Amino acid sequence: MMFKKLALGATVAASVLTAGFAAQAQDAINFVHNTYRTGAFSGSGIPVGDGTRDYFTMLNNRDGGIGGVRINFEECETAYDTRRSVECYEQGKAKNTILYVPWSTGATLAAIPRAHIDKIPIFSMGYGLSASAVGDVFPWVFNMPITYWDGANAFIQHVAQQEGGFDKLRGKTIGLLHLDAPFGKEPIPILEALAKQHGFNLKLYPVAPAEMQNQSSVWLTIRRDRTDWVYNQGWGAMNPTAVREAARGGFPVNRLVGVWWAGGDDDARPAGDAGRGYRALNWHQTGANFPVIQDIIKHVVDRGQSLSAKEKVGENLYNRGVYQAIIIAEAIKNAQAITGKKVINGEDMRRGLEALNMTEAKWAAAGAPGFASPFRVTCSDHNSQSAVYVMEWDGKAWKRLSADIQPQKEQVRPLLEEAAKAFATSNAGWPARTEACQNNS
Amino acid sequence: MFYRETGQFKTNYADDMAIFPIRQDRIGIAIIIAIALILPFVASDFVLKTILLPFLALSVAVIGLNILTGYTGLISLGSAGFMGVGAYACYKLTTLFPEVNIIIWIFASGFFAAAVGVFFGLPSLRIKGLYLAVATLAAQFFLQWAFVRIPWLFNYNPSGAIEVPLRTLFGVPITGPTAELEVKYLICLGFVIGMTWLASNLVHGRIGRSWMAVRDMDIAAELMGIKLLNAKLLAFAVSSFFCGVSGALFVFLYLGGAEAGTEFAIRLSFLILFAVIIGGTGSMIGSFFGTAFIVALPTILKFGAPAIGIAITGATAEKIVLMIIGALTIYLLIVEPHGLARLWQIMKQKLRVWPFPY
Numbered sequence: 001m002m003f004k005k006l007a008l009g010a011t012v013a014a015s016v017l018t019a020g021f022a023a024q025a026q027d028a029i030n031f032v033h034n035t036y037r038t039g040a041f042s043g044s045g046i047p048v049g050d051g052t053r054d055y056f057t058m059l060n061n062r063d064g065g066i067g068g069v070r071i072n073f074e075e076c077e078t079a080y081d082t083r084r085s086v087e088c089y090e091q092g093k094a095k096n097t098i099l100y101v102p103w104s105t106g107a108t109l110a111a112i113p114r115a116h117i118d119k120i121p122i123f124s125m126g127y128g129l130s131a132s133a134v135g136d137v138f139p140w141v142f143n144m145p146i147t148y149w150d151g152a153n154a155f156i157q158h159v160a161q162q163e164g165g166f167d168k169l170r171g172k173t174i175g176l177l178h179l180d181a182p183f184g185k186e187p188i189p190i191l192e193a194l195a196k197q198h199g200f201n202l203k204l205y206p207v208a209p210a211e212m213q214n215q216s217s218v219w220l221t222i223r224r225d226r227t228d229w230v231y232n233q234g235w236g237a238m239n240p241t242a243v244r245e246a247a248r249g250g251f252p253v254n255r256l257v258g259v260w261w262a263g264g265d266d267d268a269r270p271a272g273d274a275g276r277g278y279r280a281l282n283w284h285q286t287g288a289n290f291p292v293i294q295d296i297i298k299h300v301v302d303r304g305q306s307l308s309a310k311e312k313v314g315e316n317l318y319n320r321g322v323y324q325a326i327i328i329a330e331a332i333k334n335a336q337a338i339t340g341k342k343v344i345n346g347e348d349m350r351r352g353l354e355a356l357n358m359t360e361a362k363w364a365a366a367g368a369p370g371f372a373s374p375f376r377v378t379c380s381d382h383n384s385q386s387a388v389y390v391m392e393w394d395g396k397a398w399k400r401l402s403a404d405i406q407p408q409k410e411q412v413r414p415l416l417e418e419a420a421k422a423f424a425t426s427n428a429g430w431p432a433r434t435e436a437c438q439n440n441s
Numbered sequence: 442m443f444y445r446e447t448g449q450f451k452t453n454y455a456d457d458m459a460i461f462p463i464r465q466d467r468i469g470i471a472i473i474i475a476i477a478l479i480l481p482f483v484a485s486d487f488v489l490k491t492i493l494l495p496f497l498a499l500s501v502a503v504i505g506l507n508i509l510t511g512y513t514g515l516i517s518l519g520s521a522g523f524m525g526v527g528a529y530a531c532y533k534l535t536t537l538f539p540e541v542n543i544i545i546w547i548f549a550s551g552f553f554a555a556a557v558g559v560f561f562g563l564p565s566l567r568i569k570g571l572y573l574a575v576a577t578l579a580a581q582f583f584l585q586w587a588f589v590r591i592p593w594l595f596n597y598n599p600s601g602a603i604e605v606p607l608r609t610l611f612g613v614p615i616t617g618p619t620a621e622l623e624v625k626y627l628i629c630l631g632f633v634i635g636m637t638w639l640a641s642n643l644v645h646g647r648i649g650r651s652w653m654a655v656r657d658m659d660i661a662a663e664l665m666g667i668k669l670l671n672a673k674l675l676a677f678a679v680s681s682f683f684c685g686v687s688g689a690l691f692v693f694l695y696l697g698g699a700e701a702g703t704e705f706a707i708r709l710s711f712l713i714l715f716a717v718i719i720g721g722t723g724s725m726i727g728s729f730f731g732t733a734f735i736v737a738l739p740t741i742l743k744f745g746a747p748a749i750g751i752a753i754t755g756a757t758a759e760k761i762v763l764m765i766i767g768a769l770t771i772y773l774l775i776v777e778p779h780g781l782a783r784l785w786q787i788m789k790q791k792l793r794v795w796p797f798p799y
Contacts, residue, residue, distance in 0.1 A: 037756035077743065078753025082704050084759075086696060087491040087740060094487045105701055109602045110696055113618035180589055181703055182601030207701065208586070411618065426536070427605040429617065 028072040029065070029332065029343055031056070033093035033272075034103045039079040040212065041236035044317060045103065049075065051309035051321020052101075052328075054300045055292070059329060061299040066329055067336045073366055081234075093118055098327060098349040102128065105183045108141075115140035116431060121350040125324050126260060126283070130186060131419035133383030135354070138420065142353050144327065145283055145375045145386035148233070149415060150407030151259050152187035154281060154388045156194050158257065168201035175222055177242060177256075178233040180206035185261075186416050187233055190412070195293040203227055212238040212404075219245040221277045227251075232258040233298045239267035247274030254279060257390065265315040268393040276395040281388045282318075284323045284372040286398045288314030292322065292367030316398055319371075326366045331356055338438070349401055354379060354438035374405060379437035383416075385409050444792040460641060476632055481623040487744075489622045489693075492737050496691040497629040500732040503716045504640050504725065505683025510714070511722035512644050513676035514656030515565050519558075519577040520684050522584030522712040525705030526554040527685025528692040532603040536596060541615055543608035544628065547689040551682040558681020565673050573774070583712055586704065604698040613664045616693045625694045632690055636683060641725055643679065652676055653723075715770050723784025731780040738762060 035049035056073040065071050074095070076088035085107030092100055099117070100122050102108040108128035115122050122141045124132070130149055132141035160166045163412065176191055178184030188204065195202040203225055205218050212234075222230060230251070232242050239262045246256050254277035258267070263280030288294065293314050300306045301313055312318055321329055335344045335352030344352070351380070356377040363371050375384035387404035424430040446463045461467045481489060483717050506520045529708070530553035534546040561580035565573050588594060607617030615619040615628050642647050651672045654662035663669050688705065712735050720731020743758040753761075773780050791798065 038759045
């Protein structure tokens with residue numbers, strides 16, 4: 001009796017241990033994508049995950065995949081937890097994923113040292129390690145289209161535009177409301193440098209992760225400091241709270257500008273009428289008026305294959321997921337063209353990503369004309385430091401407010417290179433780049 | 442029938458005091474260690490990395506908290522913070538003195554955690570129970586705050602992370618990206634066996650007895666001549682020492698570099714406490730049961746269930762895990778305060794009299 005039970009248990013355990021790794025069908029491209037539909041950051045994680053998932057489902061339904069090969073798209077739930085993300089990385093590796101998309105700074109940092117060993121490229125779109133923009137040091141990591149440092153730089157440019165010139169910044173007080181975690185603190189060095197250069201006072205307003213939904217004391221301080229502008233480097237539950245508290249405390253919400261991760265529709269909406277005027281940086285358009293979004297609605301949402309509600313399709317963070325998926329799909333096409341293979345692997349994908357040249361024509365061909373500004377990845381520039389624009393919440397939807405703001409590359413790039421060098425020296429034995437440069441096709 | 446001590450006579454006191462008085466138990470332990478040594482060469486990389494390594498690294502912390510909570514009766518919610526102290530201490534030590542072997546530093550980082558633990562253990566002389574839990578909670582929040590705010594701790598890294606450098610032992614890389622999983626596993630296993638041996642000897646000796654006396658009734662213990670100050674602070678020191686070593690193992694051998702300020706958050710403290718409760722307070726083997734439950738259950742549910750054909754999404758699995766752990770914690774607290782370890786003991790008792798129970 002005992003032994004029977006034991007034997008049964010052992011068989012079940014053994015099958016659990018081995019089953020997950022059954023070989024995948026060879027005629028598909030495997031892509032395991034991290035998402036978080038649970039946890040404190042799920043408010044931001046769900047729409048992004050939906051956008052990416054729906055785009056690949058649409059490609060499979062409409063075109064039968066990419067280049068005639070189906071995309072075996074799979075989600076892996078991380079709950080924004082590094083330990084779960086490590087699991088998802090291993091799961092991806094076991095399933096021969098062509099690309100690792102961490103969707104959290106901690107997970108990116110944990111994966112970066114393994115990328116060149118496991119031959120799985122990493123795409124951390126506008127987050128992660130800023131220094132990984134330097135492709136000479138990080139050939140396997142890509143973080144297009146912009147870094148947090150560029151974002152902070154663009155924010156100050158926007159403030160200068162609004163105030164009537166950089167010389168008007170002198171004596172102003174500009175605050176950084178940030179999540180008290182590495183992600184939130186990233187813009188500090190750039191803002192400090194700019195404060196020195198333009199003579200404004202920089203105030204830091206950290207929000208502890210446990211206090212994300214309780215910011216009343218922070219906003220009290222902001223009022224007392226008579227802060228003129230606040231830059232919000234937040235994510236998840238922190239953002240709607242910031243907008244609500246700003247409105248409640250009488251801080252003009254049109255002087256509160258969020259980083260691109262603080263620009264979700266659900267970040268601004270809960271504040272109601274008072275949230276009207278909240279601003280955020282962005283690098284792609286919102287709304288459903290693009291052929292690609294219409295195709296998603298037709299081929300995925302209307303067939304009931306999407307996890308997203310129909311009215312959420314086309315919201316900002318949903319479109320961010322689509323944006324990411326378009327870039328990944330384009331890189332897959334590149335890789336197929338470069339190698340002549342249909343089913344590519346991680347190494348081919350790295351070459352495909354390095355050959356990315358998202359011209360206006362490419363965006364249009366992907367069904368997204370004017371959806372985002374063109375950018376180009378090169379061997380040494382894995383970021384492109386592209387332009388952002390400022391958008392404003394009108395109470396129902398995001399509306400474009402400013403023209404494109406080009407970050408000052410000459411200020412940011414040397415800092416990126418310095419940080420990359422520091423990474424290589426502090427990680428003794430960091431390999432010099434041996435991967436051949438991929439010429440843009 | 443097979444599990445019976447008939448005929449095993451104890452002829453001296455040492456035999457009588459042995460931790461494993463029954464020969465079958467000794468054989469069992471030997472078999473478990475042998476399996477643990479063979480395991481890395483048969484298990485897949487996925488199992489090694491996502492189940493076995495975190496299991497080994499965290500089990501040290503669970504033993505540590507069990508010493509404090511299970512043996513001394515002091516509740517702590519700061520275990521993750523103390524783990525963080527170990528991780529950051531190890532990082533600072535190995536970057537400041539790279540020529541000293543990392544294994545020494547992993548062990549030494551425990552002392553830093555112990556010092557911090559003693560400091561935050563001071564209130565335990567005055568406050569008890571729930572109030573002590575709140576005081577240690579303060580330690581947790583303070584330490585987490587410190588990891589993010591003191592840039593010296595992470596060598597002024599702009600992303601605020603600690604990155605595990607490459608370190609070798611006899612020319613074989615044991616930490617850093619190029620280290621083989623099998624090597625990391627064996628190092629971790631060595632630590633776990635050594636630390637368990639240490640903990641087991643502590644709790645079975647004079648010190649352990651004084652801890653248990655304090656746990657059962659501290660006034661009585663004091664009357665019998667046990668110095669509460671020494672006993673309680675020593676428990677905090679030893680417990681934090683274990684947590685510190687565990688934290689160093691966790692970052693250096695398992696995660697391999699992380700944003701540790703968020704890694705060592707209150708959530709992890711709770712998981713460690715749940716592991717102690719589920720596994721069994723005041724039991725060494727229970728610590729391992731509890732850790733296995735906390736570490737393996739989510740992974741097996743998330744990746745194992747779909748593999749054997751149960752359609753379950755990752756998000757659902759995460760929620761189910763939370764529900765199971767919560768329900769089981771409450772259930773065990775009410776029905777079986779000694780946790781899975783007690784069930785194990787009952788099973789052994791039944792086996793002894795099998796097949797003729799009386």
